[in-house]
Amino acid sequence: MNWSASVLTTLSSDTEPTIILTFDSAKYIFNAGENTNRAFLQSRGNWKRTRGLFFTDVGMKRSSGLPGLLMSFADATISKLNIVGPPGLLHYMASMRLYTFRDSLLINPIESSWTPSSVPSPEPLYKDANITVYGIPILPIPEPAQNPSTFLTDTSSTDTTAEAGMKRKRDPSPDLPEKRQSLMTDEPESAPEASLDPAKFSPETLEGDAAQEWRRLMIKTMFPGSNMKKPDPPQQSQKKQKGKNRSRENKANDKAAANNAKTEEASKSATSAFVQVQETVDITPAETVTNVDTWRRARPPFGFHSQLPKFIPHAPLSHRGQPATPTLAYxxxxxxxxxxxxxxxxxxxxxxxxxxxxxxxxxxxxxxxVKVDGEMIERVVRPEDVVGESEAPGTVVILDIPTTAHISALISSFGESPFYKRFRSEDPEDLKEYAVRSVFHICGKGVLEDERYVAFMNGFIPSVHHVVASRDYLPDPVTFTSAAFNQLRLNQLDPEIFPIPKYSLSPKKILNNIPGIPASTHLMSSSQLIPMRPPAPPLNETFAKSGDMFHPAVSSDAPTPLPSLTRERFADAQKNVEDFSKSGKVHVPKGADVKIIPLGTGSAIPTKYRNVSSTLIQIPEWGNILLDAGEGTWGQLVRQFGLDDEAGSPNVWDVLRDLKCIFVSHIHGDHQMGLAQILSKRRMVEPPPSQPLFLVSIRSVHLYIRELSDMQDLGLNDPSGNGVIPIMSESLHWRKTGAYQTGGMWQVGGDEPWLDFQLSQDNAQEMYRVLGLESFSTVDVYHRTRCYGAVIRHKDGWSIVFSGDTQPTSTLVWAGQKATLLIHEATMADDQAEMATQKAHSTFGQAIAIGKRMTAEHILLTHFSARYPKMPPSGVAKPNQIEEDAQKRLKEPIIALAFDHANLEIGKMWKMNYYLAAVEQSFRDTVEEDDVEEDGEPVLGMDVDVE
Structure with missing residues (x-):
């Protein structure tokens, strides 16, 4: 059985290490940071046959790509998945419940313990026909090292499972029950806190095992596996095949229904009431929508929308000014x-x-x-008499060592355990049992230079290949080279509007300069392949180089060569821009120097050329506003501004320090899955921000962030007062109602103290002062879930209106009258109006019509469907129409298309009309094999909500 280990992504400005083990029948993914989903598209790899996901940590670095992957897996017909990780995994997954749902997917979450096993032969965390996985907790120890046992307090009740439906024996622990059944089995569960009064039930009050069971119930609700897709049986007539499929589906549904019934019965005393999906809700005068998210058949349990039980993580150690939390080695x-x-x-x-x-x-x-010398005798034949010696199983070790404070625990784990000692032994008997072939090292600052760590690496046999990921020793090439290559070409059209992404092909430090580093040490790189059987040294897969046109082009001293037609289009556009600039007809609006930087202009899912929704507004002398924050927003910011001080100013840390407001329009994943990463990075800014960051959104987004903050500091309770300050979108409603709506779709829901209406109003007044705003109003728009647009008016006289996701709606027109700029979603082309209505989105023409009704001066179209991989068919004015439009300045708005990483000052947005034909031609030149428009809109589940 041949198999391999490979690197999907390495440490870079926009990715974290993701390692994949590949067999003919299955794949296993280790860690999934932001952009993992998009990286699969860029690499031309696939996630088919994925059987398990494993995490060394459940913080933002290692696991923030999980929700997007899960929805992609489900839509790729993966029906069952094991997810393994350290304590906090269940809490992290349950926190996604308000925006993640797939009834075709069955999840088996396996959460380990921080308590190391003391038995001679520890049982694996996971085992199947291909792999056996052991987990080793690596806890930071203060330096100088103290007794590790004093730092092994396990504050969360956990369980571990070998496979779906199988229980793992554990060492006795006062915090861990000896036996407990999983919600994934067919057996009923004990009810969480059965003595609770259902009328007063609050999940937040649950503790210990009951809290864990509640989290499992949430995951079961998100991924019930009630609509699993079955492969068609081969060699059957069509009639029999259909009958058998129906029978299988009925049985699967009956079984799932029975399991659900058992689970509900088990927790009946605590969850006896069920919330109803709202059938009819008012959203605007004379505008109604029926059955929000009608496809969702299941009714979430009572308490589903309440805050999760408090998760108490292992107390982080302060290490050189930064928190050091445990990790799980595999x-x-x-x-x-x-x-x-x-x-x-x-x-x-x-x-x-x-x-x-x-x-x-x-x-x-x-x-x-047998007959021997003419006589029949009885002979015993043993396997070793006729079968050669078996081949020792290839073994991979994955280590996540974020600080030097983790090194002591790592060394002792492998040195003191008789079982784990064998993986670093040169004893012939041990080598017959396990053949360690590759060790992946994910190292934080200072770890590789530490003599103890180098000695630990040298403790493996010389034939082991060490694959190292460390920011100081790795270059920082662009990950999404297809998009970067397009940007590089457009840079020749206008270097100010289309800047080259920040990157580096040279590491800060040279790996071979580390004294004593093993000779077989390799830098981790994307698309790296390490054959495990038959064993071979690491190699880079050829398609990665052949598909990368950006780095060879940008490394050349000569400009990127352009085809003759593209050169002509570029030259014509540049001349027209120059001529119009000199004509004296250029309209200079108020707020002309306000910069709009689209960081993500795609809809629902990322693509090679467009990330999902996010737009940065930079207000000179005042600060920055971020409109939505889809997954990968942090990486887009880093590629836009640069990570290091030497990259110049402002770099990304300056931008983050000046970020004063984030507005998240709604809970759908493509609009908020990058929010937590932004907040976690803001905590790393040095010197720290001197003013707060105001988060304007609905309760579900605030709730999600608060639940995540149990696991990682996101700045919600900063004693300096310059952390994250919540403002409820409903408190800023454009009609200025003075109170929250108490019923229907637009009620806030919940009674948490931070929901207080007056508190949000007071916080908003401070936000106005900090950003120089006259007002910041929210507008109820027409989408498949509760969603708000925004109207931002500055005291300097300009205004920006942001639509969020919506069908055309009059409320936005009324609230945003005479806007300087309207940023409006334009998901579909005009010939897809029916589909746009079904999905509660807008077409290009509809978005432009809203802007004209609003009498907006400028319209920026964004949020394009993945069916348009590069250039959406907008119908925006071509150059020969622009002169005429300029004469009608008071009647016709300037219309532009948004592109990731475009730098668009409001006063120069008119240039984009002149550039449109040139941009279209440039994209036409770089069509790749897989850039094919789909017949149907991809359905990767970002439009999901159970509010």
Whole structure:
């Protein structure tokens, strides 16, 4: 059985390390940071046959790409998935419940413990026919090192499972029950806190095992597996096939329904009431929508929308000014390959072909009668008599060592355990049992230079390949080279509007300069492949180089060559811009120097060329506003501004320090899955921000962030007062109602103290002062879930209106009258109006019509469907129409298309009309094989909500 380990993504400005083990029948993914989903698209790899996801940590670095991957997996017909991780995994997954749902997917979450096993032969966290996975908790220890046992307090009740439906034996612990069944089994659960009064039930009050069971119930609700997709059975008539499929589906649904019934019955006393999906809700005068998210059949349990039980993580150690939290190391043992059957030896012993030889190959001893010297005798044949010695299973070790404070625990884990010692042993008997072939090292600052760590690396046998990821020793090439190459070409059209992404091909430090580093140490790089069987040194897969046009082009001293037609289009556009600039007809609006930087202009899912929704507004002398924050927003910011001080000013830390407001329009994942990463990075800014960051959004977004903050500091309770300050979108409603709506779709829901209406109003007044705003109003728009647009008016006289996701709606027109700029979603082309209505989105023409009704001066179209991989068919004015439009300045707005990383000052947005034909031609030149428009809109589940 041949298999391999590979690197999907490495440490870079927009990715974290993701490692994949690949067998013919299955794949196993280790860590999934932001942009993992998009990286699969760029690499031309796929996630088919994924059987398990494993996490070394459940903080933002290692697991923030999980929700997007889960929805992609479900839509790729993966029906069952094991997810393994350290304590906090269940809490993290349950926190996604308000925007993640797939009824075709069954999830088995396996949460480890921070308490190391003391038994001689620890049981694996996970095991199947391909791999056996052991988890080793690595806890930071203050330096100088103290007794590790004093830092092993496990504050959360956990369980571990070997496979779906299987329980793992554990060491006795006062915090861990000896036996507990999983919600994934067919057996009923004990009710969480059965004595609670259902009328007063609050999940937040649950503790220990009851809290864990509640989190499992939430995951079961998100991924019930009630609509699993079955492959068609081969070699059957169509009629029989249909009948059998119906039968299977009925059985699966009956079984799922029975399981759900058992689960509900088990927790009946605590969850006896169910919330109803709202059938009809008012959203604007004379505008109604029926059955919000109508496809969702399941009714979430009572308490689903309440705050999760408080998760108390392992207390972080302060290490050199930064929190140091535990990580989980993995040892992955591949399959043992049996030795070759010796036919000649079998014949000599008289073993005939057939079942007896089969039993011997399976390791069974056989007894048979043979004739020797004319007499029949009974002979015992053992497997080793006819089968060669089995091949030791290949083994991979994955280590996540974020600080030097983790090194002592790592060394002791491998040095003191008789079992784990064997993986670094040169004893012939140990080498027959396990063949460690590759060790992946994910190292934080200072770890690789530490003498103890180098000595630890040298403790493995010399043939082991060490693959190292460390920011100081890795270059920082662009990950999404297809988009970067397009940007590089457009940079020749206008270097100010289309800047080249920030990157570096040279590391800060040279790996070989580390004294004593093993000779077989390799830098981790994307698309790196390490054959495990048959074993071979790491190599880079050829398609990665052949598909990368950006780095060879940008490394050349000469400009990127352009086809003759593109050069002509560029030259024509540049001349027209120059001529119009000199004509004196250029309208200079108020707020002309306000910069709009689209960071993500795609809809629902990322693509090679467009990230999902996010737009940065930079107000000179005042600060920055971020409109939505889809997954990967942080990486887009870093590529836009640069990560290091030497990259110049402002770099990304300056931008983050000046970020004063984030507005999240709604809970759908493509609009908010990058928010937590932005907040976590803001905590790293040095010197820290001197003013707060105001988060304007609905309750579900605030609730999600608060639940995540149990696991990682996101700045919600900064004693300096310059952390994250909540403002409820409903408190800023454009009609200025003075109170929250108490019923229907637009009610706030919940009674948490931070929901207080007057508190939000007071916080908003401070936000106005900090940003120089006259007002910031929210507008109820027409989408598949509760969604708000925004109207931002500055005291300097300009205004920006942001639509969020919406069908055309009059409320935005009324609230945003005479806007300087309207940023409006334009998901579909005009010939897809019916589909746009079904999905509660707008077409290009509809978005432009809203802007004209609003009498907006400028319209920026964004949020394009993935069916338009590069250039959406907008119908925006071409150059020969622009002169005429300029004469009608008071009647016709300037209309532009948004592109990721475009720098668009409001006063120069008119240039985009002149550039449109040139941009279209440039994109036409770089069509790749897989850039094919889809017949149907991709459905990757970002439009999901159960509010």
């Amino acid at each position: 040892i992955i043992v591949g399959p043992r390959v049996r030795g070759k059957f010796d036919v000649k030896a079998a014949e000599a012993l008289g073993v005939p072909p057939g079942p007896l030889r089969g039993r011997l190959t399976r390791g069974q001893t056989v007894t048979l009668k």
